[in-house]
Amino acid sequence: MALGLLFCASTEAARISDLQETDVWEQVFRFFSMRDEVVRTALLGSVFLGISCGLLGSFIVVRKLSLFGDTLSHAVLPGVAVGYLVAGEKDPFAIFVGATVAGVLGTVMVNLVKKTTHIKEDSSLGMVLAGFYGVGIVLMNRIQKLPTGTQSGVDKFLFGQAAALSATEVWMIGGVAVAAVVMVLLFYRQFLVGSFDLGFARSLGLPAGVFNFLLMMLLAFTVVVSLQAVGAVLVSAMLVIPAASAYLLTDRMNRMLILASVFGVLSGVLGAFFSFLGNSLPTGPLMVLAASTVFTLSFLFSPKHGLVSRWRKRRSGQKRIENENTLKAIYHVRESKGFAGEGVNVKDLASRLNETMEETFRRLQKLKATGVCDVKEIEGRTFAFLNPDGWLRACAVVRNHRLWELYLTNQAEYEPDHVHDDAEVIEHVLGEETVRRLERLLDYPAEDPHGKLIPSLADLQRSLTQGNQGEKATGYRMPNQ
Amino acid sequence: MSIWSQLIPEFSFEQVFVEPWTDFLDPFIWIFLMGFFVTAACGFLGTFIVWRRMALVGDAISHSVLPGLVIAFLVSQSRDTLPMFLGAVGAGVLTTGLIEVIHQKSRIKTDAALGIVFTTLFAIGVVLVSIYGENVDLDTDCVLYGEIEHVTLEPLSSVFGLFEAPGSVLRMGVVSLLVVGLVILFYRPLVVSSFDPGLARSMGMNPAVVHHALMSLLAIVVVSSFEAVGAVLVIAMLIFPGTTASLLSDRLPVILGITLVIALLGSLLGMHFALWLDISTAGAISTVIFGMFLLAWALAPRRGLLWRAFR
Numbered sequence: 098m099a100l101g102l103l104f105c106a107s108t109e110a111a112r113i114s115d116l117q118e119t120d121v122w123e124q125v126f127r128f129f130s131m132r133d134e135v136v137r138t139a140l141l142g143s144v145f146l147g148i149s150c151g152l153l154g155s156f157i158v159v160r161k162l163s164l165f166g167d168t169l170s171h172a173v174l175p176g177v178a179v180g181y182l183v184a185g186e187k188d189p190f191a192i193f194v195g196a197t198v199a200g201v202l203g204t205v206m207v208n209l210v211k212k213t214t215h216i217k218e219d220s221s222l223g224m225v226l227a228g229f230y231g232v233g234i235v236l237m238n239r240i241q242k243l244p245t246g247t248q249s250g251v252d253k254f255l256f257g258q259a260a261a262l263s264a265t266e267v268w269m270i271g272g273v274a275v276a277a278v279v280m281v282l283l284f285y286r287q288f289l290v291g292s293f294d295l296g297f298a299r300s301l302g303l304p305a306g307v308f309n310f311l312l313m314m315l316l317a318f319t320v321v322v323s324l325q326a327v328g329a330v331l332v333s334a335m336l337v338i339p340a341a342s343a344y345l346l347t348d349r350m351n352r353m354l355i356l357a358s359v360f361g362v363l364s365g366v367l368g369a370f371f372s373f374l375g376n377s378l379p380t381g382p383l384m385v386l387a388a389s390t391v392f393t394l395s396f397l398f399s400p401k402h403g404l405v406s407r408w409r410k411r412r413s414g415q416k417r418i419e420n421e422n423t424l425k426a427i428y429h430v431r432e433s434k435g436f437a438g439e440g441v442n443v444k445d446l447a448s449r450l451n452e453t454m455e456e457t458f459r460r461l462q463k464l465k466a467t468g469v470c471d472v473k474e475i476e477g478r479t480f481a482f483l484n485p486d487g488w489l490r491a492c493a494v495v496r497n498h499r500l501w502e503l504y505l506t507n508q509a510e511y512e513p514d515h516v517h518d519d520a521e522v523i524e525h526v527l528g529e530e531t532v533r534r535l536e537r538l539l540d541y542p543a544e545d546p547h548g549k550l551i552p553s554l555a556d557l558q559r560s561l562t563q564g565n566q567g568e569k570a571t572g573y574r575m576p577n578q
Numbered sequence: 579m580s581i582w583s584q585l586i587p588e589f590s591f592e593q594v595f596v597e598p599w600t601d602f603l604d605p606f607i608w609i610f611l612m613g614f615f616v617t618a619a620c621g622f623l624g625t626f627i628v629w630r631r632m633a634l635v636g637d638a639i640s641h642s643v644l645p646g647l648v649i650a651f652l653v654s655q656s657r658d659t660l661p662m663f664l665g666a667v668g669a670g671v672l673t674t675g676l677i678e679v680i681h682q683k684s685r686i687k688t689d690a691a692l693g694i695v696f697t698t699l700f701a702i703g704v705v706l707v708s709i710y711g712e713n714v715d716l717d718t719d720c721v722l723y724g725e726i727e728h729v730t731l732e733p734l735s736s737v738f739g740l741f742e743a744p745g746s747v748l749r750m751g752v753v754s755l756l757v758v759g760l761v762i763l764f765y766r767p768l769v770v771s772s773f774d775p776g777l778a779r780s781m782g783m784n785p786a787v788v789h790h791a792l793m794s795l796l797a798i799v800v801v802s803s804f805e806a807v808g809a810v811l812v813i814a815m816l817i818f819p820g821t822t823a824s825l826l827s828d829r830l831p832v833i834l835g836i837t838l839v840i841a842l843l844g845s846l847l848g849m850h851f852a853l854w855l856d857i858s859t860a861g862a863i864s865t866v867i868f869g870m871f872l873l874a875w876a877l878a879p880r881r882g883l884l885w886r887a888f889r
Contacts, residue, residue, distance in 0.1 A: 163690040164634050171810060182585070213883060214875065216821050219689075223633040224821065224871065227814035231864030234811070238857035239585050330641060334697030341690045378708055382701035389698040396684055404683050
C-alpha cells in the first residue's frame with residue numbers, strides 16, 4: 098500500500114513530462130538557471146519553508162504533538178479574516194499579525210481545556226481546529242459578501258500556490274526560517290530536555306514553560322507564513338512528514354534536525370520543480386507527495402528501523418537459531434552415546450528432533466552451508482560430522498541452556514521442571530560476558546539441575562587448542578568426564 | 579470603518595425567525611433537518627470516538643475522502659451516489675488501515691502516522707482534481723465548507739407514498755437512525771470495550787471487532803456528512819456535542835441524550851444565524867455548537883470554570 102503512494106508520485110512526474118514533451122528540457126533548464134523571477138521566489142520560499150518546517154516539525158514529532166500543526170493551520174483562519182478586515186486589503190503583514198494572534202489564542206485554549214477539564218488532548222486539539230475554523234469560515238463568508246471581498250484571494254490559504262508568493266511573503270518565510278535556526282542553535286539543550294523529560298528540565302531549573310511557549314510561537318509563525326505556499330492542510334504535512342522520515346533514520350536529535358531540514362528542503366524544491374513543469378499543478382500537494390515518497394523510502398529501507406531491513410534481520414536471526422538448535426541436537430545425541438565415535442547417525446538425530454529423515458537432512462544442509470558440519474555416508478548409513486568450530490558452538494549453546502536452568506533454580510528459585518522453556522529462548526542470546534558472570538555467580542558449576550554436565554568455557558577452549566594439534570576434534574572428550 | 583458596518587447585515591426578526599416556519603417552510607425545513615441529522619449522527623457516535631481518543635481519526639478520514647471521491651468519479655464516470663459513497667468509504671477504510679500499518683510496522687507514533695497518511699491522500703486528491711479539473715466538476719468550496727443548502731435544489735422523492743423529501747435528507751436520516759440504533763443495540767460491548775478492553779476480553783467480547791466496527795461506522799457517518807458540512811467541520815460535529823455533554827453530566831445515557839438536544843438546538847440556531855448573516859449553514863452550525871461548548875466550559879455546574887473559581 099505504501100508502495101502505491103510511491104507509484105502515484107512517480108506516475109505523476111511521468112505525466113507532466115508527457116504533456117510537454119517538446120519543451121520539457123527547456124523548462125528544466127529554465128527552472129535550474131533560475132532566470133525567472135517567479136522561479137526564484139518560489140524556490141527561495143520552498144527552501145526556507147523546508148528548513149523551518151523540518152526543524153520545528155522534529156520537535157513536535159518527538160513530543161507526540163504531530164497534529165498540533167494541523168490544528169494551528171486551521172485555527173489561524175479567523176485571524177486571517179480579521180487581519181484582512183483591519184487592513185481593508187490583502188496586506189501580508191496585517192494577515193500575519195492576525196493569524197499569529199489566532200494561533201496563540203488557539204494554543205492557549207488547547208492548554209487551558211486540558212488543564213481545567215477532563216477532556217483529552219486529542220479532543221482539545223480537534224476542538225480548537227474545528228471551532229476556530231468554523232468561526233473563520235463565517236467571517237470569510239461575510240468578507241466575500243463585501244464589495245471589496247471578491248479579490249481577497251483567501252482560497253489560496255487552503256490550497257497554496259508557491260508561484261503566487263510575493264517578495265514580501267518570501268522575506269517573511271525567510272525571516273521565520275532564520276529565527277527558527279537561530280533559536281534552535283541557541284536553545285538546543287533547553288528544547289531537547291523540554292521535549293524528552295519535562296521533570297528533569299524543571300529539576301535543572303530551566304523555565305520549561307517559557308521554552309515551550311517559545312517553540313509554540315515559532316511553530317505558529319511557521320504555520321502562518323507557510324499557508325500561502327502550501328495551504329492549510331498541507332502545512333501540517335510539511336511539519337510531520339520530513340521529521341517522521343528523519344525519525345526513522347536516526348536515534349540522535351541533532352542528526353534528526355539536520356536530516357528533517359534536508360528532507361524539507363528537498364521536498365520543497367521538488368514540489369516547486371514539478372509544479373513549474375506542470376504549469377497549473379498546485380505546489381503544496383506536490384511538495385507533500387515528494388515528502389511522502391521520501392517517507393515511504395525510509396519506512397521501507399531505513400538501515401535500522403526500515404521494514405525491509407528489519408525483516409531481513411529477523412530472517413537471519415531465525416536461521417541462526419535453527420542452526421544452533423541443530424548443533425544442540427547433535428550434542429545431545431553424542432552425549433547419549435557417552436561421546437563415543439566421531440559422527441552422529443542422522444537417524445538418531447531425526448528421532449531426537451522428532452522429525453522425518455527429510456526434514457533432518459534439510460536442516461543439516463542449512464548447517465553445512467555455514468561450513469561447520471559435513472555429512473558423509475559410511476556403510477549405507479549417513480553420519481553428520483562437526484568440525485571443531487561447530488563442536489565449540491554446540492557446546493556453547495548447551496552450556497548456555499544448562500547454566501541458565503541452574504541460575505533459575507538456584508538463584509531465582511524456580512522449580513527444576515519449569516526452567517526448560519525459558520532456557521530454550523535465552524540460550525541463543527546469552528553473550529560471553531553474561532556467561533562468565535553466570536559461571537562466577539553459580540561458583541563454576543559442573544552439573545545442571547537435571548544432573549547433566551555443563552561444558553565450561555575454560556575447559557572448552559583448552560581442549561580445543563589441544564584438539565587442534567593436527568587432526569580433527571575426533572578424540573575430543575568432555576573435559577570434566 | 580465602513581467595512582465593519584457592512585460586515586453585519588440588518589437584522590429583521592420577521593425574516594430570520596418567522597418566515598422559515600411560515601412562507602418558506604419548504605426549503606428551510608429540509609436545511610434544518612439535514613443539519614439536525616448530521617449533527618445528531620456525528621454527535622452520538624462522536625461521544626464514543628472522543629472517549630477512545632480517536633477524535634482526530636475523524637479529521638483524517640474526512641480529508642482522505644477527497645481522492646476516494648475523485649477516483650470513484652473517474653472510474654464510474656458519473657456522480658451517482660453509490661460509486662461516490664463506495665469510493666469515499668473505501669478511502670476512509672484505507673486511511674485507518676494505513677495508519678495502523680505505519681504505527682505497527684515502525685516506531686512512528688499514531689499521531690504522526692495519522693498526520694502522514696491523511697495529508698498524503700489529501701494531496702493526491704488535490705493533484706487529481708487539478709489534473710482532471712475540467713471533467714471532475716468537483717466543487718472545492720463544497721469539499722471545504724460543505725453545502726447544506728444544496729438539498730433545496732434536489733427533487734423530492736417519495737417514501738412509500740407517505741411523505742416526500744429530498745434524497746440526501748432521506749439518506750442522512752437513515753444513517754443517523756442506523757447510528758442511534760446500532761449504538762443502543764450494542765451499547766454494552768461498546769461501553770465496556772471503550773473503558774476497559776481487558777474486562778471486555780474477559781467477558782468474551784472482542785475489542786478489536788468493536789474497534790473495526792466503530793471505525794467503519796465512523797467512515798460511513800463522515801462520508802455521508804461530508805457533502806453537507808465539508809471536510810473540516812465534520813470534526814466540530816463529532817467532537818463538540820459529546821464533550822459539551824460530558825461537562826454537564828457523568829452518566830452516559832444522559833450524555834447521549836444531551837448530544838441530541840445539542841444537535842437540535844445547534845441546527846435550529848445555526849439555520850437562523852446563517853439566514854440572518856447570509857453565510858454557509860455548516861459554518862454557522864459549527865460556530866453555534868462551539869459557542870455552546872464555551873458556555874458549558876465557563877458555566878457548567880461543578881465542572882465549569884466559574885464554579886471552580888468560586889468553590
